[in-house]
Amino acid sequence: MIATPRQNLPDSQRIVITGVGLTAPNGNDWKEFRDSLLNGRSGVSSYEIRYVGETLAGVCDFDAKRYQTKKDVRRGTRAGSVGVYSANEAVKHSGLDWENVDRSRVGIYVGVTEHGNVETENEIYELKGFDYDTQFWSHHHNPRTVANNPAGEVALNMGITGPHYTIGAACAAGNAGLIQGAQMLRLDECDVALAGGVSESIHTFGIFASFKSQGALASHEDPTRASRPFDKERNGIVVAEGGCLYVLERFDDAKRRGANIYGELVGYAINTDATDFVLPNPERQAECVRLALGRAGLAPEQMDIVSTHATGTGLGDIQECAALRSVFGECENTCVNNAKSFIGHAMGAAGALELAGNIAAFADDVCHPTINVDDLDPECDLPGLVLNEPREMGKPKYVLNNSFGMLGINSVVIIERI
Amino acid sequence: MTPADIRDEILDILEDIAPDEDLGELKDEVAFREQLELDSMDFLDIVMELRKRHRVQVPEEDYGELASMHSTVTYLTPLMKDLQKA
Numbered sequence: 001m002i003a004t005p006r007q008n009l010p011d012s013q014r015i016v017i018t019g020v021g022l023t024a025p026n027g028n029d030w031k032e033f034r035d036s037l038l039n040g041r042s043g044v045s046s047y048e049i050r051y052v053g054e055t056l057a058g059v060c061d062f063d064a065k066r067y068q069t070k071k072d073v074r075r076g077t078r079a080g081s082v083g084v085y086s087a088n089e090a091v092k093h094s095g096l097d098w099e100n101v102d103r104s105r106v107g108i109y110v111g112v113t114e115h116g117n118v119e120t121e122n123e124i125y126e127l128k129g130f131d132y133d134t135q136f137w138s139h140h141h142n143p144r145t146v147a148n149n150p151a152g153e154v155a156l157n158m159g160i161t162g163p164h165y166t167i168g169a170a171c172a173a174g175n176a177g178l179i180q181g182a183q184m185l186r187l188d189e190c191d192v193a194l195a196g197g198v199s200e201s202i203h204t205f206g207i208f209a210s211f212k213s214q215g216a217l218a219s220h221e222d223p224t225r226a227s228r229p230f231d232k233e234r235n236g237i238v239v240a241e242g243g244c245l246y247v248l249e250r251f252d253d254a255k256r257r258g259a260n261i262y263g264e265l266v267g268y269a270i271n272t273d274a275t276d277f278v279l280p281n282p283e284r285q286a287e288c289v290r291l292a293l294g295r296a297g298l299a300p301e302q303m304d305i306v307s308t309h310a311t312g313t314g315l316g317d318i319q320e321c322a323a324l325r326s327v328f329g330e331c332e333n334t335c336v337n338n339a340k341s342f343i344g345h346a347m348g349a350a351g352a353l354e355l356a357g358n359i360a361a362f363a364d365d366v367c368h369p370t371i372n373v374d375d376l377d378p379e380c381d382l383p384g385l386v387l388n389e390p391r392e393m394g395k396p397k398y399v400l401n402n403s404f405g406m407l408g409i410n411s412v413v414i415i416e417r418i
Numbered sequence: 419m420t421p422a423d424i425r426d427e428i429l430d431i432l433e434d435i436a437p438d439e440d441l442g443e444l445k446d447e448v449a450f451r452e453q454l455e456l457d458s459m460d461f462l463d464i465v466m467e468l469r470k471r472h473r474v475q476v477p478e479e480d481y482g483e484l485a486s487m488h489s490t491v492t493y494l495t496p497l498m499k500d501l502q503k504a
Contacts, residue, residue, distance in 0.1 A: 071436060130470070
């Protein structure tokens with residue numbers, strides 16, 4: 001079914017986006033996020049976390065209490081709160097008559113890079129004060145750390161009784177959540193899919209410490225300048241939190257209810273490098289891009305915007321650019337950008353957020369830039385790079401969104417303007 | 419700790435675990451569950467906080483003693499009478 005060229009799909013198999021809910025370090029809804037991307041507003045700030053000390057992070061300031069009680073926030077996880085906020089915002093944005101939606105036909109598919117580290121670290125920190133006597137270990141630990149937690153908290157909060165789970169896909173998870181949602185709609189497992197990704201990763205010291213040990217944690221005297229994919233002076237990743245969940249529906253359902261449609265998922269692919277734990281493989285990345293294009297029945301030159309995954313690491317950015325050069329090297333009209341330069345790497349949310357930041361171009365016909373590129377690394381030079389200033393476009397029709405992760409997972413989605 | 423101190427301590431714990439509730443109107447003779455939105459995990463929080471803060475152990479067979487403020491204070495008074503108020 002998934003290999004069917006999209007041109008031959010009946011309306012009941014076409015998947016469209018009808019709502020977007022998000023929180024990013026530089027915006028707590030789609031409009032605010034987009035405004036930040038077009039106006040060069042970074043969401044990266046100084047940040048302190050236990051053991052690691054002073055560092056940098058993309059920190060969100062959404063109002064969790066908008067949709068949760070204080071007790072819900074206390075009992076749950078940060079990833080759960082991010083998910084609950086994003087899901088409620090998405091449903092509100094979709095215009096669905098939520099009170100009358102059959103909640104047993106709603107599915108929740110939340111991409112995560114990791115889950116449980118935050119709570120485990122917190123518990124061990126607490127336990128140290130009790131000389132590691134496990135009778136002081138919290139009974140909340142298991143429900144907070146089960147892998148489905150961020151999706152399950154959404155279900156609890158919104159009374160959704162359809163399927164819910166997370167998709168663990170490292171930093172490809174945002175796209176993977178979206179793809180899972182589309183597949184479940186096509187299989188008629190649900191009528192509405194809340195799909196995308198979340199990240200609570202700035203609350204685990206381990207992720208900072210591990211990137212630091214790997215020589216991949218960004219530093220800069222000006223936090224807003226620290227995340228600088230493609231720049232010669234890039235020195236690593238800025239870890240960020242955030243979330244972005246989409247309301248996905250089948251095209252015929254969306255049309256029937258007169259929904260606003262923000263784009264159609266016309267192609268996607270996930271593949272695997274099978275070469276290294278950490279280092280990416282540009283050949284497999286290029287294969288993934290071509291696979292998504294092939295399934296969409298589209299050619300590289302038809303892509304108006306390519307949203308890169310690049311995280312600001314020395315080798316990773318070069319590898320992705322090599323992959324993109326092999327596919328889009330001759331595409332003079334394809335714009336290429338990067339949202340991590342604004343918000344850092346929002347891990348499980350990254351792919352979903354970066355896509356949202358770009359499909360907004362269907363409404364305003366502008367490609368947001370990659371900021372912080374003062375001295376472009378020649379190895380990252382691609383024909384269509386949009387650097388530092390937004391670029392007016394004609395009427396962009398296609399956005400291709402890359403999202404890659406450790407253990408060699410690659411994901412690509414292509415969204416068409418409707 | 420006096421019974422009044424213990425009551426204050428339980429109120430302090432409840433403020434943490436039921437932060438949306440107005441505890442000013444709490445009736446000591448009425449079961450917590452009839453006045454507050456508390457579930458079994460919340461009661462385990464009370465048990466855990468007593469353990470963490472005061473090293474007081476409430477065995478599972480005594481959980482029923484924590485039904486209301488009055489029963490809780492009555493149950494804890496002999497266990498906490500020799501403890502100093504924090």
